[in-house]
Structure formats: structure tokens, C-alpha cells
Amino acid sequence: LLANLVHVGGDLYGDEWGHTYKLVASGDFWGDLRVHALFYPPLYFLLARVSYLLVGALWAIRLPSLLFALATIPLAGVAARDLLGRRWIVPAAWLAALSPFVLEFATEGRAYAQVIFFSLAVTWSFHRFLKKEDRRSGLILALSLVGGAASHYIFGTVLITVAVYYLAVRRRVTRAALAAGALTGLLLLPVVWLRLAAPAGAFS
Numbered sequence: 001l002l003a004n005l006v007h008v009g010g011d012l013y014g015d016e017w018g019h020t021y022k023l024v025a026s027g028d029f030w031g032d033l034r035v036h037a038l039f040y041p042p043l044y045f046l047l048a049r050v051s052y053l054l055v056g057a058l059w060a061i062r063l064p065s066l067l068f069a070l071a072t073i074p075l076a077g078v079a080a081r082d083l084l085g086r087r088w089i090v091p092a093a094w095l096a097a098l099s100p101f102v103l104e105f106a107t108e109g110r111a112y113a114q115v116i117f118f119s120l121a122v123t124w125s126f127h128r129f130l131k132k133e134d135r136r137s138g139l140i141l142a143l144s145l146v147g148g149a150a151s152h153y154i155f156g157t158v159l160i161t162v163a164v165y166y167l168a169v170r171r172r173v174t175r176a177a178l179a180a181g182a183l184t185g186l187l188l189l190p191v192v193w194l195r196l197a198a199p200a201g202a203f204s
Contacts, residue, residue, distance in 0.1 A: 069106030118148030138180035
């Protein structure tokens with residue numbers, strides 16, 4: 001992954017121009033973000049905007065992807081430890097570091113490295129929550145779900161899958177699960193509002 005850093009400062013291409021930089025460098029960022037919400041949730045664009053303003057260079061819109069890709073590596077080790085056992089920490093971390101998807105999207109100014117990270121985070125935190133339904137595991141699960149849903153619209157299927165699987169396994173809803181679900185919904189309200197407030201037909 002570190003060897004791939006040479007591409008971070010390269011020229012932007014294709015969707016990086018149309019989907020990220022065009023919005024991030026907009027003179028009316030918040031207004032254009034509302035229009036963009038017709039298709040994409042706001043989290044990556046907000047992080048890319050901060051990176052762009054701090055660094056002042058085109059390639060800075062890729063920094064969130066790089067950071068999420070790097071964070072995926074130790075998270076893979078932690079998830080493997082909890083799911084499979086301690087001897088899987090290093091193999092899992094190596095597989096994450098050498099993953100074609102992680103390598104590809106680590107230096108691309110779009111939300112996919114972020115989606116990979118939150119997908120893994122949900123897998124790990126949901127496993128923890130099923131083992132021990134306490135406040136901490138519920139909070140981590142809720143934040144993971146919100147992070148993913150605020151990153152890409154395809155994450156909506158993950159929200160549904162987690163809820164259906166939980167009900168199928170538990171056959172009841174505990175207070176901890178209700179609290180985690182309520183927190184997830186509460187934190188996602190701004191994303192839902194942004195989507196509903198997007199002007200129809202304005203996206204091109």
C-alpha cells in the first residue's frame with residue numbers, strides 16, 4: 001500500500017473530476033452538495049473538502065481515501081482476532097494490505113476506500129454486539145453503520161441486512177438493540193434530510 005503512494009500526487013482523472021473535485025472546489029459547496037445528494041451521501045465530500053482546504057492542492061481530495069485504506073489494515077487484524085482467533089491477525093492484515101480493492105481505491109478521490117473500511121467495521125462491530133450487547137458495542141456498531149450509510153447509497157442494503165439478521169438470530173429486540181437502532185437513525189437524520197431536500201432534476 002505504501003508503494004502505491006506514488007499515485008496520490010498524480011493527475012486527477014474521470015470521476016475524480018466529475019464527482020469529487022467539481023463539487024469540493026465549488027464556490028457554492030453547500031448548495032452543490034444538496035444537489036449532489038440525489039445520488040451520493042455527503043461524508044466523503046465533506047472530508048475531501050477539508051483536505052482540499054488544508055492542503056490547497058488538487059490531489060488532496062484523495063487523502064481521505066488513503067487514510068481509510070491505511071486504517072483498514074489494522075482493523076482487518078482486529079476483526080480477524082475477534083472472529084477467528086489471534087493467529088489470524090497478521091494474515092488478515094497482510095491480505096488487507098495486498099487487497100486489489102484497497103490498493104486501487106486508496107489513491108482515488110472517491111468514497112470506495114471509505115466504504116471498504118466501514119463494511120469491515122460493521123462486520124466486526126456487529127459480531128461484537130451479538131456476543132455482548134452493551135453500550136460500547138452498540139455505540140461502535142451504530143457509528144459504523146452511520147459512517148457507511150453516510151458514505152454511499154449502496155450501504156442501505158447493509159442496514160437492512162443487519163436488522164433482518166439480528167431479528168432472525170435473536171427473535172426479540174433488546175434494549176441495547178433498540179438504543180443502537182435509535183442512535184443510528186438519529187445520526188442519519190441529516191443525511192436523510194439532505195437527500196430529501198435535493199432538488200429533483202437538478203443533477204447533471
